[in-house]
Amino acid sequence: MIELCNSTDVVEGEILRRDVDGLPAVALTRHEGQIFVFPDTCPHAEESLSEGWVEDGRVVCGVHFAEFELGSGEVHNRPAGCPNLTFFTCEDRDGKVFARLKEEA
Amino acid sequence: MTMCRGSCQGAGRPDMTPVYPTAGSYPDFARLVNRDTAQVDRRVFSDEAVYQAELRQIFARAWLFLAHESQIPGPGDFIRTSMGEDDVIIVRQRDGSVKALLNSCPHRGNRVCMVDAGSKARGFICNYHGWSFGLDGGLRGTDGKVYEKDESFEKAQIGLTPVAQVASYKGLIFGTFDPEAPSLEEFLGDFTFYLDIMLDNEEGGTEFVGGAIRSEIDCNWKFPAENFVGDILHAFWTHQSGAQAILGGGVDLGKRYDELAFQASVYGHGIETNLDKVGNTRTLGYPELVDYVFDLSERARARLGEVRARAIGAVSSATVFPNMSFLPGQNTFRVWHPRGPGKIELVSWTIVNRNAPERIKDLYRKGVMMTFSPGGVFEMDDGENWEYSTRVNQGFVTRQQPLHYALGLGSEDLERNLPGIVHKGSLNDANQRLFYTRWAEFMEHDNWADLQNGATAAPARTRAAAE
Numbered sequence: 001m002i003e004l005c006n007s008t009d010v011v012e013g014e015i016l017r018r019d020v021d022g023l024p025a026v027a028l029t030r031h032e033g034q035i036f037v038f039p040d041t042c043p044h045a046e047e048s049l050s051e052g053w054v055e056d057g058r059v060v061c062g063v064h065f066a067e068f069e070l071g072s073g074e075v076h077n078r079p080a081g082c083p084n085l086t087f088f089t090c091e092d093r094d095g096k097v098f099a100r101l102k103e104e105a
Numbered sequence: 106m107t108m109c110r111g112s113c114q115g116a117g118r119p120d121m122t123p124v125y126p127t128a129g130s131y132p133d134f135a136r137l138v139n140r141d142t143a144q145v146d147r148r149v150f151s152d153e154a155v156y157q158a159e160l161r162q163i164f165a166r167a168w169l170f171l172a173h174e175s176q177i178p179g180p181g182d183f184i185r186t187s188m189g190e191d192d193v194i195i196v197r198q199r200d201g202s203v204k205a206l207l208n209s210c211p212h213r214g215n216r217v218c219m220v221d222a223g224s225k226a227r228g229f230i231c232n233y234h235g236w237s238f239g240l241d242g243g244l245r246g247t248d249g250k251v252y253e254k255d256e257s258f259e260k261a262q263i264g265l266t267p268v269a270q271v272a273s274y275k276g277l278i279f280g281t282f283d284p285e286a287p288s289l290e291e292f293l294g295d296f297t298f299y300l301d302i303m304l305d306n307e308e309g310g311t312e313f314v315g316g317a318i319r320s321e322i323d324c325n326w327k328f329p330a331e332n333f334v335g336d337i338l339h340a341f342w343t344h345q346s347g348a349q350a351i352l353g354g355g356v357d358l359g360k361r362y363d364e365l366a367f368q369a370s371v372y373g374h375g376i377e378t379n380l381d382k383v384g385n386t387r388t389l390g391y392p393e394l395v396d397y398v399f400d401l402s403e404r405a406r407a408r409l410g411e412v413r414a415r416a417i418g419a420v421s422s423a424t425v426f427p428n429m430s431f432l433p434g435q436n437t438f439r440v441w442h443p444r445g446p447g448k449i450e451l452v453s454w455t456i457v458n459r460n461a462p463e464r465i466k467d468l469y470r471k472g473v474m475m476t477f478s479p480g481g482v483f484e485m486d487d488g489e490n491w492e493y494s495t496r497v498n499q500g501f502v503t504r505q506q507p508l509h510y511a512l513g514l515g516s517e518d519l520e521r522n523l524p525g526i527v528h529k530g531s532l533n534d535a536n537q538r539l540f541y542t543r544w545a546e547f548m549e550h551d552n553w554a555d556l557q558n559g560a561t562a563a564p565a566r567t568r569a570a571a572e
C-alpha cells in the first residue's frame with residue numbers, strides 16, 4: 001500500500017487530489033466519517049473528478065455530471081459509454097491514509 | 106485575423122475574450138421619423154437594412170427585459186430567452202446573483218441549452234462535442250482524453266459570452282450587450298415612477314404565475330410596441346365587439362376623462378392611463394377581481410399617492426422601450442421579440458402581486474388567458490391589424506406614402522406635476538411620436554451622452570411634487 005496523506009487532510013464532503021509518483025493522480029473524500037480513494041480521472045472522458053463534488057453519497061463529475069456511488073462505483077446519470085468507477089482499497093493507519101493503487105503481491 | 110496554415114507553428118492561442126458590438130450612426134434612417142410633420146416613413150416596418158440597423162443600434166445597446174426574479178428563485182434555475190435575435194440563458198448563480206449568457210458554444214457555435222426553462226441546473230453541456238460550461242458560463246471541461254493532452258489548450262479563458270450588464274428593477278431583470286450603457290435606472294429614468302404602479306403597489310412586490318405563452322405574429326415588432334405605448338384609440342374600434350361580449354357595453358374611459366386621462370413618456374418608454382381605477386381589470390370578466398383592485402387601490406394611496414393609486418387597474422397600457430409591454434390592472438406582461446422585419450415571437454406572462462390571495466392569482470391567470478393569449482378575445486383583434494399593417498406597407502408604391510401620427514399635436518401638459526413628458530388625454534398619438542423619436546435617436550447616435558440628452562429626455566420636474 002502507498003501512503004497518500006494525513007487522514008485529517010481528508011475532509012467530509014470535499015474532494016482532495018493527490019499526485020503519486022509514477023501513477024495517475026488519485027482523489028480522496030470522506031463521507032459519514034469513512035474515507036474513500038478513487039482515480040482522479042473520470043472514466044467517461046478523463047476529466048478530473050477532484051474538480052467535481054460529492055452529493056448524496058456520490059462523486060459527481062463536474063464536466064458531464066456522471067455520478068458514481070461511493071464504494072461500489074456504480075454509475076448514474078450516465079453519459080453514453082461511461083463505465084463504473086473503480087475504488088481503491090484503503091486504510092486509515094495511525095492517522096495516515098494508505099491505499100492499494102495497483103495489483104501488489 | 107488570418108488562420109495559420111498547416112501546423113500553426115508559433116501561432117499564439119486564440120484570443121477568446123468576448124466581443125461586444127459597437128454602435129454606428131444612421132442619419133438617413135433617423136430621418137425616416139419626421140418630428141416636424143408627425144409622420145413616420147413606412148420603410149421602418151419592412152426595410153431589411155433598417156432592420157439590421159435596429160439590431161445593432163437598439164437591440165445590441167438598450168437594456169432589454171430578460172426575466173422576472175420569480176422565474177429563477179434558486180441557484181441553477183434558468184430560463185432561455187432572446188435579446189433581439191440573440192439566444193440567451195438567464196441563470197441564477199450559487200451566490201444568488203443572476204448571469205445572462207449567450208446561448209452559443211464558443212467551439213462551433215451550436216446552441217448549448219435546448220430547453221425553455223429548468224431548475225437546479227449543474228451547468229450546460231454542448232451537444233456537439235461535449236464542451237461543458239458552469240453556471241457562470243466558464244468552460245469546465247471538454248474531453249480530457251483529447252484536450253488535456255494538447256499542451257496549447259487553455260480552458261481558463263473560454264466560456265459562454267456573458268451579457269455585458271445585468272441588473273434588476275423591482276423584480277424585473279434586464280440586460281444589455283453594451284458595456285458602456287448607463288445604469289438600468291438611468292435608462293428607465295423617471296419612468297420608474299409609472300412602473301411602480303404595477304411593480305410596487307403593495308408590500309411584497311410581484312411575481313409571474315403560470316408559465317409563458319409563446320406565439321408568432323407576422324408583424325413588425327414596432328406595431329405592438331407602439332400600440333401599448335399609447336394607443337387606446339384602437340380599443341373603441343378594434344376591441345368593440347370583444348368589450349361588448351365581456352362588459353356588456355363598449356370601452357369606457359370613465360366620466361372624468363377630460364380632467365384625469367393623460368399620456369407620459371420618458372426616453373421613449375410610455376404609459377397612457379385614464380385613472381378610472383378598474384377599467385382594465387373589468388375586461389377580465391371577474392367581478393371578484395374588480396373588488397380586489399378597488400380595495401388595492403384604496404390601500405395603495407398612502408404608498409403611491411392619489412394619481413398612481415387610481416392607475417393600478419385603470420384603462421391603460423405601457424411599453425418600456427424598445428419591446429417590453431404590459432397592461433396595468435389587466436396584468437398581461439409581454440415581450441415582442443423581433444424575428445426579421447415582418448415577424449415577431451411574442452412571449453407573454455401573467456404578473457400578480459406576490460401577496461395576493463391564491464384565488465385572485467388564479468383568476469388573473471385565467472382572465473389573461475381568455476383575453477390576451479393567442480386565442481384570447483383581445484389578442485386576436487390586435488394581431489390581425491398588426492399583420493395587415495406590416496404586410497400592406499411593403500407594397501412598392503404603398504411604402505412611399507406617408508403615415509399620420511399627428512393626433513394631439515400641441516396637447517402637451519406643462520401644468521400637471523407628473524414625471525416625464527406629459528400630454529393631455531389618453532386619446533393621443535403623443536407617446537407614439539415620442540417612441541419613434543426615441544427610435545430615431547438610437548439610429549442617429551453612436552454614444553450614450555447624446556442618447557440620454559435628446560428630445561425624449563424628461564423635463565426636470567421633481568418627483569416629490571408629483572407624489
Ligand code: FES
Binds near residue numbers: 043047061
Ligand atoms: S468526463 Fe466525467 S462525466 Fe464526462
Ligand code: FES
Binds near residue numbers: 213215231234
Ligand atoms: S460546438 Fe459545442 S462542443 Fe463543439
Ligand SMILES: [Fe+2]
Binds near residue numbers: 340
Ligand atoms: Fe389592443
